[in-house]
Amino acid sequence: MKNLMRLGGIMLLAIISITSCKKDSRPLDLSLTPVGTLASPNDNEDIALDPTSQASVLFKWEPATSENGTLILYEIAFDKEGGDFSNPVYKTVSDGGGVDAQITITHKQLNKIASMAGIQSLSTGKLKWTVIASKGTNNKVGTVSRTLQVDRPAGFAENPAELYLTGSATEGGTDITKAVKLKKIEDGVFEIYTSLKAGDYLLTDKPGDGGKQYYVENGVIKEGSTPITVSGSQKAYRLNFDFTSATAKSLEIQSIGLYMSAYNTEIGTLNYTSNGTFEAANVPVEFYQFSWGRDERYKFILHTAAGMEYMGSSNANNVAPAGQPASYFYLVPVTNAQWDNTYKFDPSADGKHVKVDVMFTPDAYTHKVTVL
Known part of the structure; x- marks a missing residue:
């Protein structure tokens, strides 16, 4: 009997709870007045895009309104000239995660948007823009739009990550x-x-x-x-x-010379093999005798169809290679200064022959000296 009374009480409480919930439920207010005023940039403003810089454009508008003042989110939409925003070429939320009535867009991004709208590099075209306000499932396109004229530079709007x-x-x-x-x-x-x-x-x-x-x-x-x-x-x-x-250059590399500073001349020639590698299989090395000691400094000369280029160390002065990190052997463009930006042979190379490899790989431009 007690169990029946307890069960009946639980059921009564459940009924009361459900009834109470039904009485408190209210329809969701999705009323929304769309954006009707755009503030900046001015209509038909002309912008020369510079996607390589940090330049940007601030887009601002007057906020949309709703009856109960609840949160409104914004997206800016771009379309081709003459488009009606039924299928915009690009949309993105405003600053503040979509809350702010403005957005800052870089020239780099505008260049991409212009490309999406069919505006070719090295040409001028127009973009239309407006603001879409939303509240829950209620989205409303702005009642006004503006045109932005953009001048695209040479180059691609979207650069490849790899090639x-x-x-x-x-x-x-x-x-x-x-x-x-x-x-x-x-x-x-x-x-x-x-x-x-x-x-x-x-x-x-x-x-x-x-x-x-x-x-x-x-x-x-x-x-x-x-x-x-x-x-x-x-x-x-x-x-x-x-x-x-959007430019390409091609230069023939005829050979690479192993330049020894003390002699001020090349003591060996590296020829191309494959996979970005130039090799000199057997080069005699003799350190130069000064009054203070024997000099072992060297760097490289690229012989190209356009003339000579020097490559060496990023350090103006270097220590001996033993115990140094891999970066010690990295190659960078340097001047033709006789003593600057050179490497040092390992002391064991003096009076011996060496094999020299210069490797231009996607990971690093570097070289290796092996005492034979």
């Missing part, structure tokens, strides 16, 4: 999985020391199917699958591709 060479003219051949990777010098700038032979090649951002492809026409990088043709005998080159300016 590879592939094709019959390359060391990797036509197998895309063996595409040769370039070194990323900085954002949008890539470089490689490699050999090219008669045939053709393309640039791609992926060593596999589905990657974007690029080619070069009259020194200008373009997106597409038109092959770059190479003729003549196989030669070593330094290739540079700058997507920020």
Whole structure:
């Protein structure tokens, strides 16, 4: 009997609780008045985009309103000139996670948006923009919009994160999985020391199917699958591709000289082998005798089709190589100063022969000296 009474009490409380909840429930107020005033930038303002800088544009508007003053979120929307924002080319939330009635957009991002709207590099075009206000599931496009005229510079709006060479003219051949990777010098700038032979090649951002492809026409990088043709005998080159300016450079590297400072001359010649490596298999080394001791300093000279370039250490003065980190052997462009930015041979190289390798890899430009 007591159990029945206890069960009945529990059921009565549940009924009261459910009834109470029903009485307290209220319909959700999603009323919203859309954005009706845009503050900046001015309509038809002309902006010369500089995506390589930190420049930005502030977009501001008067807040939307709702009857109960609850939270409103904002998105700025961009469309092509003449578009109605039914399918905008780009949308993003405002500052403050969508709460603020403004957003700061960099020139770099605006350059990408202009590209999405079909405005080509080195051309001028117009973007339309407005603000979408939302409250819950209720989204309302602004009742007003403005036009922004943008002048795009040369270069790509979206730079590849990686870059590879592939094709019959390359060391990797036509197998895309063996595409040769370039070194990323900085954002949008890539470089490689490699050999090219008669045939053709393309640039791609992926060593596999589905990657974007690029080619070069009259020194200008373009997106597409038109092959770059190479003729003549196989030669070593330094290739540079700058997507920020859409420019490409090619320079033949004829050989690399092993320059010894004390003699002020080259004591050996490194020739190209493969995979970005130049090698001198057997070079006699004799330290120079000064009154204070024997001098062992050296660096490298690149002999190119355009003249000589010097490469050496980032340190103006160096210590002996024993116990030094891998970065000791890294190569950077240096001046032709006889004594500056040199390395030092290991003392065991004096009066011996050495094998010297210079490696230009995607990870580092470096070298190795092996005493024979």
